[in-house]
Amino acid sequence: MAQLLFEIFSEEMPARMQAPAAQQLQNKLAAALQQARLPFTTAKTYVTPRRLAILIEGLPSEQPDQTVERKGPKTNAPDAAIEGFCKSVGLSRDQLEVRNTGKDSCYFAVKHEKGQPTSAALKPLLETILKEFHWPKSMRWADYDVMWVRPMHRMICLLDSEVIPVQYGPVTASNVTEGHRFLAPQEITIASAEDYVTKLEAAHVQPDAAIRRRLIEDMLEETASDQGLQVIEDSRLLDEVTGLVEWPQVIVAEFDEAFLALPPEVLISEMREHQKYFAMQSQEGQISNRFLIVSHLITADGGAAIAHGNSRVLRARLSDGQFFWDSDRAKPLNQWAEKLDGVIFHTKLGSLKQKTDRIASLAPLLAIFVPHANLTQVERAARLSKADLVTGMVGEFPELQGVMGRYYALEQGEAPEVADAIAEHYRPAGVDDTIPEAPVSVTVGLADKFDTLTGLFAIGEVPTGSKDPFALRRAALGIIRIILHHRLRMPLNVVLGKVTAQFNKKDFATSPKETSAELQRFFIERLKVMLKDHGVRHDIIQAVIADGSEDDLVLIVRKAQAMQDFLSSETGDALMTAYRRASNILQAEEKKDGNTYDGKPDVSLMQDAAEKQLYAALNEREDTVSKALKNEDYTAALEALAAVRGPMDQYFEAVMVNADDKAVRANRLRTLNYMRRYVNQIADFSAIEG
Secondary structure, eight states: OEEEEEEEEESOOOHHHHHHHHHHHHHHHHHHHHHTTOOOSEEEEEEETTEEEEEEEEEOSBOOOEEEEEEEEETTSOHHHHHHHHHHHTOOGGGSEEEEOSSSEEEEEEEEEOOOBHHHHHHHHHHHHHHHOOOSSOBOOTTOSOOBSSOEEEEEEEETTEEOOOEETTEEOBSEEEOOTTTOOSEEEOOSGGGHHHHHHHTTOOOOHHHHHHHHHHHHHHHHHHTTOEEOOOHHHHHHHHTTOSSOEEEEEEOOGGGGGSOHHHHHHIIIIIIOOEEEEOTTSOEEEEEEEEESOOOTTTTHHHHHHHHHHHHHHHHHHHHHHHHHHTSOHHHHHHGGGGSEEETTTEEHHHHHHHHHHHHHHHHTTSTTOOHHHHHHHHHHTTGGGGSHHHHHOGGGTTHHHHHHHHHTTOOHHHHHHHHHTTOOOSTTSOOOOSHHHHHHHHHHHHHHHHHHHHTTOOOBTTBOTTOHHHHHHHHHHHHHHHTOOOOHHHHHHHHHTTSOGGGOSSOHHHHHHHHHHHHHHHHHHHHHHTTOOHHHHHHHHTTSOOOOHHHHHHHHHHHHHHHTSHHHHHHHHHHHHHHHHHHHHHHHHTOOOOSOOOGGGOOSHHHHHHHHHHHHHHHHHHHHHHTTOHHHHHHHHHTTHHHHHHHHHHOOSSOSSHHHHHHHHHHHHHHHHHHTTTSOGGGSOO
């Protein structure tokens, strides 16, 4: 079995594109090899800033032979049709086979294709992958007509030790690559595919991104420990620096302790976003003025010059931060908030000032659904919620929105609940983000998200397919997570009515009522997706929301979870069997009769003890079910439903529904309908799949 090594060597690729590119290369090559009848055992990708490579193990030396058959026209078809078929398959008529396919005889083209050597099959296969490779952004270089993410310099393509001369633009594959740009810049000859990793490591390149990431993480932790500190965890930055270096080294540097007076988030953002440094903290959680640099150089002075240079750069950045911190605090937040009038939220929905006014009007209305939310604090927090967006610090570091507003609010003596709400009302910003806990934060956050969703739906900016430029699905999921986490009883129909009232009617592409209905459907669809992700069956979700009357998200979830538990039990399964039997009989007879059998059954027409017992059991437990539903105890309601399982079974064993007496038959069908309506009190059981 053979090994294939394929490497593309270029200028530095953006770190964020490296992992997706490696996965894409593996997927495309695996699919192409399968289509080319070249099975393999394993595939391993390698990616560094300057190289994208894959090693395929267990390839055969050649493709297997194959026989390809293609059915043609009938033997009595017009000559033109037969000649056209011959031309399409490259055979003459006397080379075709004639087979009886039942009523007719047909021509068949049968070709026996000898498999190519693997080396011959690989060249066009890899060249096609290169032409079809997708990058988020590509570029041309020099006067070549090909594109790649960055200018390509070399390629390696080795089948064991044989060079496959794959060509892409000006580059033809060989068995030569390069080592580390500074530590080992000379050319490296790869004798065979299995030598690749060993030769690169000797040239100060670790090609395996996972190993490189682990090395960096271990070096960071060890270096921090030597300093008596610990690294502030930052997996996103760790991923990024893994894509910036080929042979990582960690160096300690420091900045002036005077800058520790700045908020720690500012220090961390300055280090992370602009300089890719790792911040450190004491065991007690106090940020340190020492930081860690991940370098790609081994220097004679142990990194002293690198540390000094980076400290100078960071000092300048932190001086800017100090300036913004001082100048922003010179003006109270309510004055910054006035400047929001000059920032457009959306051309059809006005400025951020107008959005803030809507949030401030809406938040107190939503506060009635949030226990312990102080109305005065809610309105104050809403008024100041976006003020820091126009400050110098947030202008420089957008990721600090809310965070800086909190600091400035505390600085000017606002209540801690107000300050926290300014910082937390953006949460959750994603599926992994935390949910705000404080009532004021919850209320303002809900008002902000409801306003965004309603405004954009009103003007027709609705997510379509995979396109969601305003992240409205994320906003809806954030609202759902907050409501469910805090078990907030917020009927969507009522809440959306309050939200739509904050907008002028002329803002709506349709009408406030239609927008509200569309939004309600949107929330339910998001909830269905979320519940399915948590293992709730889709048919159970559909059963709970089937009639569209339930708009309390907390109740929908509780009902769906109770239903799932119940239907997974033997009792629930048995009840479903009886329900389906009754429902199937009813549907068939109603269709045949062109009639429905509503209304209560007539006891005087009941001839069999089993039907009287079933009717009595249904009536006896109706109050129990109603009371349980009123108390929102869905488990108790389902248990009460299950209690009539025995009488149901006896009914079907003892009673002939389609009696000869028409009045008795109609009464028995009404009994079945009565039973169906009784079971459907909690959900539409007809939506449950068998």
